Structures are given as structure tokens and as C-alpha cells.
Amino acid sequence: MEYKLLNDGGVESLMKIPLRGSADVIVAGGGVAGCAAALEAARHGCSVILFEKSMMLGGLATLGLVNWFVPMDDGKGRQVIFGMAEEFLRLSIKYGYGDVNPGWKNGIYEGKSEPPPRYCTGFSADIFALCLTELLNSAGVELRFDTSAADIVTREENGAVVSDGVIIYDKSGLGFYKSKVVVDVTGDADLLYKMGAPTLKRGNYDSYFGKVINMDSIKKALESGNIGNIYRGVSGGHSNLYGHGHPIDMPLFDGTDANDISRYTVSSQIRMLEKLKKDDRLSRDLVQIPGMVNFRATRRLDGDATLRPEDSWIRYDDSIGAICDFDGREYLYEVRYGVLVKTGFDGIITAGRTASGDGYGWDVLRVIPPAIITGQAAGLAAAESVKNKSRIWEPDIRKLQNILERENVKIHN
Numbered sequence: 001m002e003y004k005l006l007n008d009g010g011v012e013s014l015m016k017i018p019l020r021g022s023a024d025v026i027v028a029g030g031g032v033a034g035c036a037a038a039l040e041a042a043r044h045g046c047s048v049i050l051f052e053k054s055m056m057l058g059g060l061a062t063l064g065l066v067n068w069f070v071p072m073d074d075g076k077g078r079q080v081i082f083g084m085a086e087e088f089l090r091l092s093i094k095y096g097y098g099d100v101n102p103g104w105k106n107g108i109y110e111g112k113s114e115p116p117p118r119y120c121t122g123f124s125a126d127i128f129a130l131c132l133t134e135l136l137n138s139a140g141v142e143l144r145f146d147t148s149a150a151d152i153v154t155r156e157e158n159g160a161v162v163s164d165g166v167i168i169y170d171k172s173g174l175g176f177y178k179s180k181v182v183v184d185v186t187g188d189a190d191l192l193y194k195m196g197a198p199t200l201k202r203g204n205y206d207s208y209f210g211k212v213i214n215m216d217s218i219k220k221a222l223e224s225g226n227i228g229n230i231y232r233g234v235s236g237g238h239s240n241l242y243g244h245g246h247p248i249d250m251p252l253f254d255g256t257d258a259n260d261i262s263r264y265t266v267s268s269q270i271r272m273l274e275k276l277k278k279d280d281r282l283s284r285d286l287v288q289i290p291g292m293v294n295f296r297a298t299r300r301l302d303g304d305a306t307l308r309p310e311d312s313w314i315r316y317d318d319s320i321g322a323i324c325d326f327d328g329r330e331y332l333y334e335v336r337y338g339v340l341v342k343t344g345f346d347g348i349i350t351a352g353r354t355a356s357g358d359g360y361g362w363d364v365l366r367v368i369p370p371a372i373i374t375g376q377a378a379g380l381a382a383a384e385s386v387k388n389k390s391r392i393w394e395p396d397i398r399k400l401q402n403i404l405e406r407e408n409v410k411i412h413n
């Protein structure tokens with residue numbers, strides 16, 4: 001490659017990037033939202049390629065060690081979130097530890113506890129990741145690991161910005177993959193941002209969780225006969241969702257800034273090691289540290305619709321799925337299709353933690369079960385757009401709703 005040094009210190013190059021493949025739908029990011037989108041599009045007859053920059057599927061839910069399906073119920077004994085979220089929850093515990101309370105039967109809590117236990121479970125992160133690989137592979141999704149979606153190729157057509165495919169970077173170098181629809185599920189709206197779609201950012205608190213086993217936890221696992229009890233959490237920064245525990249003098253982290261990601265990783269790892277140094281070295285082991293940053297919300301689409309905290313209990317005709325509040329028992333929401341798209345940007349859709357949610361509405365929308373529900377809807381919308389050659393922001397909503405309902409998604413509360 002020839003480079004020309006520029007006066008401002010940068011370099012310039014004109015490079016040819018080879019066409020490496022094509023698919024109806026390209027999914028950039030293999031978190032739970034990306035897996036749901038890829039699976040759904042493949043189940044609806046599309047050729048699908050999924051790019052994942054790490055070496056496993058599941059994103060924060062597996063690699064980020066956030067292996068907990070938050071509640072999928074209304075807090076009063078009725079399940080709200082079904083569809084692919086239910087399918088993934090069942091898959092996550094099929095061959096590994098974890099279970100929902102046995103009082104739950106067919107979406108209703110029939111046990112005696114008051115208030116009812118919530119419909120949620122922990123799961124083995126790594127076993128779930130393997131199960132996702134098997135599931136997507138058997139559905140015909142082409143999985144490309146160790147591959148970063150580096151840029152998006154666009155053109156202007158009839159006043160809209162249209163995506164033509166994705167530039168990737170992998171071991172073989174730069175490559176171009178052509179597609180009809182791109183699903184940006186990078187968790188950071190990387191491609192939407194590069195395409196020029198409106199996006200919004202949020203700073204992140206100091207969270208870094210690892211897993212330790214020690215003599216006590218081994219004893220507990222042995223006594224209970226449940227290997228899931230072997231893990232203990234260890235933190236190199238333990239702020240919760242609301243920022244409690246974040247050091248006063250520490251600036252928030254910008255999850256879209258490379259400097260901040262390294263600043264976060266170095267300081268979190270050193271602080272975790274400092275804690276571990278205090279223990280007897282033969283009494284415990286650190287068995288896992290997160291393989292991706294523990295940032296909850298970084299950058300998201302500013303979509304045609306935005307889920308706001310005050311939207312609870314509002315019925316929306318363009319809902320693509322009902323969801324609940326994982327923290328409270330009172331609030332139910334309907335997710336509008338517009339949180340996934342922006343008018344004027346065609347051939348691109350998002351889901352998961354980059355769907356359009358505001359304030360606590362973003363928090364409700366981004367956690368694992370809703371991320372799967374929006375991923376499923378995005379995959380279906382992508383498939384319909386490919387089939388009908390229709391603009392991604394103008395789907396036949398009734399048709400999407402009917403198909404999703406047949407797939408066990410609850411559309412309205």
C-alpha cells in the first residue's frame with residue numbers, strides 16, 4: 001500500500017478494497033440483539049452474514065459476564081416478554097446451570113409466594129455462547145469471527161442515504177461485503193454514526209465485574225449440587241446502573257472514544273488486581289474477567305420514535321413488542337417500530353442497546369430480553385424489506401405484527 005505523508009501529520013492513501021462476499025442481510029455485532037436479528041432474517045429466507053469482532057457470540061450477556069436475564073414479567077405473576085427472548089432464555093439454561101422459579105407455568109405464576117418471584121434467571125455465559133453458535137450456524141447464518149465492521153458504504157438515492165454494504169477488517173485485511181440491509185447491532189451505533197444518521201451519547205459509570213472461585217464457594221457448590229454456586233463476583237469498579245459507587249473524582253467514560261476505553265480497562269484491571277493481592281493466593285482463583293467493556297449505554301440511534309420513561313401503559317398501534325421494567329413491578333411498555341429506524345436512512349436498521357430510548361427508557365429498552373425482542377423485529381423488518389424492495393422505515397406494520405405474534409411475541413400489554 002502506498003501512503004503519502006501529509007503536513008498535518010496524517011497520511012493519505014487511495015486503496016482498493018476487494019469484494020469478499022455478499023448477502024441479503026449483514027449483521028454487524030454478535031450480541032444477543034445481533035444473534036436474534038440474524039436468526040430471524042435467516043428463518044425468513046434471507047442469506048445472512050454476521051460479523052463479530054470477538055471470538056464468541058452473546059456480547060455483554062456472555063463476553064461481558066452479564067449473564068442474567070432480567071425479569072420478563074409484570075411483577076404480578078404474568079409473563080410479558082416471550083418470542084425469541086423466551087427461546088434464548090430456555091437455550092441459555094438447556095445445557096448449563098440456572099432456572100426460573102418452578103412456580104411459573106405457561107406464562108403465569110401458579111406458586112404461593114407473594115409478591116410473585118420474577119421470571120428471570122442466571123446462566124452459564126460460555127455455554128450459552130456455544131449454543132448461540134450452534135443455533136445460528138444450523139440456521140444457515142454465515143458467522144465471521146474476529147472481524148470488525150470498520151465502515152459502511154453508502155450512496156444517495158431519491159433524497160435518502162442508502163447503505164450498499166460494509167467494509168470489514170479481519171486477519172486477511174480490509175474487505176467489502178455487499179448487502180441489501182445492514183443491521184447495526186454493534187452496541188455503539190458505529191455504522192449508523194458513520195452513515196450520518198442522528199445519534200446521541202451517554203457517559204458511563206465505573207463498572208468492571210469478574211468471577212472468582214474460592215474454598216467457600218466450592219463448598220457451597222458441592223453442598224447444593226449446583227455448579228452455578230461456585231462463582232463469586234469481584235469488582236475492579238462497582239458502580240451500579242444509577243451511578244452509585246462511581247468515584248467522585250473520576251470522569252465518566254465515553255464508550256465511543258478509544259482513549260476512554262483503554263483508560264477504563266487499565267484502571268479497572270489494576271484495581272481488581274489490588275483487591276486480589278490481599279487474599280491468600282492458594283485460597284481462590286480469578287476465573288473470568290470481562291472480554292468487552294462493561295458500559296451500559298454509549299451511543300444510540302435518535303430514531304423516528306423514542307421510548308421514554310413516561311411511555312409506560314401507552315398503547316401504540318406500531319408496537320413491535322411489549323416489554324417490562326426490570327427494576328420496578330409497575331411499569332409496562334410497548335416498543336414502537338420507529339425506535340429501530342430513521343427516515344431518510346435506508347438499508348440500515350438497529351436493535352438492542354442502540355435502539356432509541358431516552359433516560360430510564362433507554363435502560364428499560366437495552367437489557368437482554370428487550371434487546372432480543374428488538375433484534376427479532378429488526379431481523380424480520382430487514383427480511384421484509386429485502387423481499388418487498390421496500391424502504392426500511394416504511395414497513396407494513398400490521399404484517400410485521402401478525403408474523404411476530406405467530407412467533408409468540410406479545411405485541412400489546
Ligand SMILES: Cc1cc2nc3c(=O)[nH]c(=O)nc-3n(C[C@H](O)[C@H](O)[C@H](O)COP(=O)(O)OP(=O)(O)OC[C@H]3O[C@@H](n4cnc5c(N)ncnc54)[C@H](O)[C@@H]3O)c2cc1C
Pocket residue numbers: 028029030031032033034051052053054057058059060061064066067068069070147148149150185186187190207292293294295296351352353354366367368369371
Ligand atoms: C455492567 C452491566 C450490567 C448489566 N446487567 C444486566 C443484567 O443483569 N441483565 C440484563 O438483562 N442486562 C444487563 N445489562 C445490559 C445488557 O447486558 C446489554 O444491554 C445487552 O446484552 C445488549 O445487547 P446488544 O446485543 O444490544 O449489545 P452488545 O451485547 O454490546 O453486543 C454488541 C456486539 O457487537 C460486537 N461489536 C462491537 N463493535 C463491532 C464492530 N465494529 N464489528 C463487529 N462486531 C462489533 C461486540 O463485540 C458485541 O459482541 C448490563 C450491562 C452492563 C454493562
